[in-house]
Amino acid sequence: MSDRHRPAPAAVPIHELISHRWSPRAFESRPVEPAKLRTLFEAARWAASSYNAQPWYFIVATKGDSENFRRVLDCFVEFNQNWAKNAPVVALSVAGHKMTHDGSRNRHAFHDVGQAAATLALQATALGIQVHQMAGILPDKAREIFGIPPDYEAVAGFAIGYPGDPLTLPEGRLRDSEMGPRQRKPVSSFVFTGKWGQTSPIAAN
Amino acid sequence: MSDRHRPAPAAVPIHELISHRWSPRAFESRPVEPAKLRTLFEAARWAASSYNAQPWYFIVATKGDSENFRRVLDCFVEFNQNWAKNAPVVALSVAGHKMTHDGSRNRHAFHDVGQAAATLALQATALGIQVHQMAGILPDKAREIFGIPPDYEAVAGFAIGYPGDPLTLPEGRLRDSEMGPRQRKPVSSFVFTGKWGQTSPIAAN
Numbered sequence: 001m002s003d004r005h006r007p008a009p010a011a012v013p014i015h016e017l018i019s020h021r022w023s024p025r026a027f028e029s030r031p032v033e034p035a036k037l038r039t040l041f042e043a044a045r046w047a048a049s050s051y052n053a054q055p056w057y058f059i060v061a062t063k064g065d066s067e068n069f070r071r072v073l074d075c076f077v078e079f080n081q082n083w084a085k086n087a088p089v090v091a092l093s094v095a096g097h098k099m100t101h102d103g104s105r106n107r108h109a110f111h112d113v114g115q116a117a118a119t120l121a122l123q124a125t126a127l128g129i130q131v132h133q134m135a136g137i138l139p140d141k142a143r144e145i146f147g148i149p150p151d152y153e154a155v156a157g158f159a160i161g162y163p164g165d166p167l168t169l170p171e172g173r174l175r176d177s178e179m180g181p182r183q184r185k186p187v188s189s190f191v192f193t194g195k196w197g198q199t200s201p202i203a204a205n
Numbered sequence: 206m207s208d209r210h211r212p213a214p215a216a217v218p219i220h221e222l223i224s225h226r227w228s229p230r231a232f233e234s235r236p237v238e239p240a241k242l243r244t245l246f247e248a249a250r251w252a253a254s255s256y257n258a259q260p261w262y263f264i265v266a267t268k269g270d271s272e273n274f275r276r277v278l279d280c281f282v283e284f285n286q287n288w289a290k291n292a293p294v295v296a297l298s299v300a301g302h303k304m305t306h307d308g309s310r311n312r313h314a315f316h317d318v319g320q321a322a323a324t325l326a327l328q329a330t331a332l333g334i335q336v337h338q339m340a341g342i343l344p345d346k347a348r349e350i351f352g353i354p355p356d357y358e359a360v361a362g363f364a365i366g367y368p369g370d371p372l373t374l375p376e377g378r379l380r381d382s383e384m385g386p387r388q389r390k391p392v393s394s395f396v397f398t399g400k401w402g403q404t405s406p407i408a409a410n
Binding site: 008010011012013014015017018019021023034035037038039041042043045046047048050051052054056057058059060061062065068071107108110111112113114115116117118119121122123126133135146147148149152155156182183184185186187190191192193194195196197200201202203 | 213215216217218219220222223224226228239240242243244246247248250251252253255256257259261262263264265266267270273276312313315316317318319320321322323324326327328331338340351352353354357360361387388389390391392395396397398399400401402405406407408
């Protein structure tokens with residue numbers, strides 16, 4: 001199992017739910033139990049949002065529902081379809097761009113969908129499940145296939161399941177990426193105090 | 206302490222890190238230990254992002270640094286200044302709109318700042334700290350005060366600290382909101398299968 005857990009090499013200790021979340025492309029074929037899958041969306045529900053507008057929506061399909069699984073997959077770019085087709089669950093997130101309380105534009109719609117998605121992924125991690133989010137989707141195709149109304153917009157794709165054997169991925173870029181080191185820019189490069197670009201004492205190395 | 210923990214009334218069990226995160230407006234005056242504060246940004250660092258672009262930036266100030274604390278506070282709308290001034294730490298998030306790998310527009314910049322912010326808030330919860338995020342900020346003022354460059358944009362404000370006594374808030378809306386029930390729309394209203402608006406079997410009540 002050691003190759004299916006890829007804890008972040010955090011510079012200082014962080015909660016293990018956060019360090020153990022990652023984005024696999026290889027998944028076990030076994031289904032995600034519906035009751036467990038349900039909790040991922042319950043977790044998303046409790047994310048924070050501007051004016052509590054909760055602008056997040058999800059379109060989900062499990063492999064057992066082959067027609068709808070195919071329709072979600074068709075909204076991913078081809079590169080992502082090639083590996084995501086082996087996940088037991090796929091989904092799309094959708095943002096609502098209008099505020100519910102006054103119909104104005106919600107500047108934070110994508111931001112708050114992101115908060116819900118991150119929360120969903122961490123709840124998955126708590127259950128041994130992982131979520132690979134994809135920017136590479138076809139929003140116009142999603143609108144057409146699922147009848148997403150004006151003022152709503154598909155945001156991202158998701159492959160959801162138990163992490164599988166990286167050797168099931170084709171040799172090359174995909175397999176290398178699955179097994180290589182996890183990388184992020186240092187905290188000192190993005191936590192500032194006083195003016196833009198000035199590292200905060202809190203984030204100094 | 207019971208009035209300082211407001212676990213979400215989740216419909217099905219979710220990880221307690223997620224159910225125990227909330228957005229207080231009353232904070233204890235005691236500082237957040239710098240080593241603990243550091244971990245919040247380390248957690249944000251390990252969020253997922255499109256092309257691993259990590260488009261998140263933070264401008265932070267602690268109350269001990271009164272000049273910079275004031276400057277962050279000045280970027281909040283007046284309503285938020287009135288209560289956030291009592292938090293021991295304030296911050297702004299900033300999004301980078303250009304992809305690092307090719308300079309193209311990052312459609313998911315706000316989304317991924319949201320993922321980092323949600324992750325940061327959950328790491329805080331793990332330490333007994335809470336984060337109140339604010340949509341109500343003045344992005345143009347933040348640009349001016351902190352010299353935020355073109356292609357970057359202030360996204361949201363943060364008040365960070367240990368939750369305090371709700372009775373320190375003025376009577377009325379603020380105190381009522383701090384002590385009232387936590388509310389969200391049901392999962393059945395935002396998790397669909399097959400077509401827009403059709404509740405997924407996974408989310409059925």
